[in-house]
Amino acid sequence: MAGDPLTLGTAGHIDHGKTALVAALTGRDTDRLPEERARGISIELGYAALELPSGRHLSVVDVPGHERFVRTMVAGATGVDLFLMVVAADDGVMPQTREHAAVLRALGVDQGVVAVTKADLRDPAVALEQAAELLPGAERVAVCARTGDGLDALRAALERAVVGVPARARGAGGPRLHVDRAFTVRGTGTVVTGTLWSGALSPGDQVVILPAGRAARVRSVQVHDAPVQRAAAGQRVALGLAGVALGEVGRGDVVADPGDALGATHLLDVALDWAPGRRPAGGSRVQVHHGTREAPARLAELGGRFAQLRLEQLLVPAAGDRLVVRAIAPPDTLGGGVVLDAHPRKHGPSRDGLARLARLERGEGEPVAASSGVAPARAAAPMLTPRALALEARLRAAGIEPPPDYELDSEPEALAALRAAGRIVRVGRSGHLHRDASAEVQARVAALVRRDGSVTIASLRDELQSSRRHAQALLEHCDAARLTLRVGDERVLRRGR
DSSP states (O other): OOOOOEEEEEEOOTTSSHHHHHHHHHSOOOOOSHHHHHHTSOOSOEEEEEEOTTSOEEEEEEOOOSGGGHHHHHHHHTTOSEEEEEEETTTOSOHHHHHHHHHHHHTTOOOEEEEEEOTTTSOTHHHHHHHHHHSTTSEEEEOOTTTOTTHHHHHHHHHHHHTTOOOGGGSOSOOEEEEEEEEEETTTEEEEEEEEEESEEOTTOEEEEETTTEEEEEEEEEETTEEOSOEETTSEEEEEEESOOGGGOOTTOEEEOTTSOOOOEEEEEEEEEEOTTOOOOTTOEEEEEETTEEEEEEEEEEETTEEEEEEEEEEOOOTTOEEEEEETTTTEEEEEEEEEESSOOOOOOOHHHHHHHHHHHTTOSOTTTSOOSSSOOOOOOOOOOHHHHHHHHHHHHHTTSOOBGGGSOOOHHHHHHHHHTTSEEEETTTEEEEHHHHHHHHHHHHHHHHHHSSBOHHHHHHHHTOOHHHHHHHHHHHHHTTSEEEETTEEEEOTTO
16 A cells, blocks of 8 residues: 655654654664764754555654754644654653644644653553543554564554545645755755645756745755655655755745745735634734744734734745744744735735635635725736736746846736736836735835834845845835835835834
């Protein structure tokens, strides 16, 4: 039984034996760093391949258990399909056991198995009971990684758990890989690894690195160190990339199909669920984790479970993605939820807006073309032609330095349609920015003002390494967006921004 690819993620408190258990199951020590082996704790994500008794293969992501590395744990957990929660018999359920369980709930990962380890050191009965209270739907197995006792029972429990897990490989959508490592290999060049969330990738495929929009070509594909001609969603994948240097890609970036309508954003409309007693007040500043990237955000409540997250740094989400919300200080998991609209306009609560978000949560409507709920209903945006969609992809890839209109080799109707759909905005007399690039420009200008007190054409030119004319056009764009106010030769942020 081969079965569709799935990824299994470990979870649990530090020193409860996650890495030792993975090694006993797979024969691979996932602690690869000298510091990890010297200190005896996991610091980075580790990976291994697990073959179940039926012959089905799982990709295993082993996460660190120390509270200082929860952000790394979340980055690894965002791509998993089912969990292996590890609880030590001599400790029982501990603080990071609970927080890791909260992260899994926030990500919607509700199927898996609990392994009560170190069963040779203490009677596992108490830990098994505690695990039943924490994760009541999960099968529980007592094991000892050192002696091998219980490992066959654990493999059998995992075999039963995978039966009800939906496979990403059967879902729709183009390839999307959230990068968790980037490095170079002699003879291959730049290599990135991650869990393939959707689609498939093969050598020769053209891809784009987001949010920067850099074009690249897939030179090679590996799954657990073995070259393959095609990697499917749900697998741990290593991609050799041509056309991108190591310094141009890293953890948090997304490898995607250039033709997909995927882009970076500073705004998200979401439906959130909070841990008991952990709901923050409206206007609170929180940390948002999505894929292998994270960003601080301001929480704007829209009513009920709905909120808008106003991000301080770019994320690259799609509608339907899960995310985790954590407190910034002291760090703790507050809850999480699902992205309803990955590219909304900035808005507050309204009756129409709530109705729209409820429809999106039910799977009705198209987020890209829908109204934000801040204005009266308007005529639907025109249907975008393939030529307009290709033009949009080109402008998104160009980032904050788009070509002038006369170089786009496109009819004015395509530009007009993209403007009407809210996909692009005019900048200067003869250019257009993709809305993701517009958000990036505004974020970078705001950061400059906060750092220096104001921004000038010269300082923005130096920051972006662009021409004076281009910097001037971007600042005028920020003025028009009511982000900045011109005072002499300087710009400052408008009140409230």
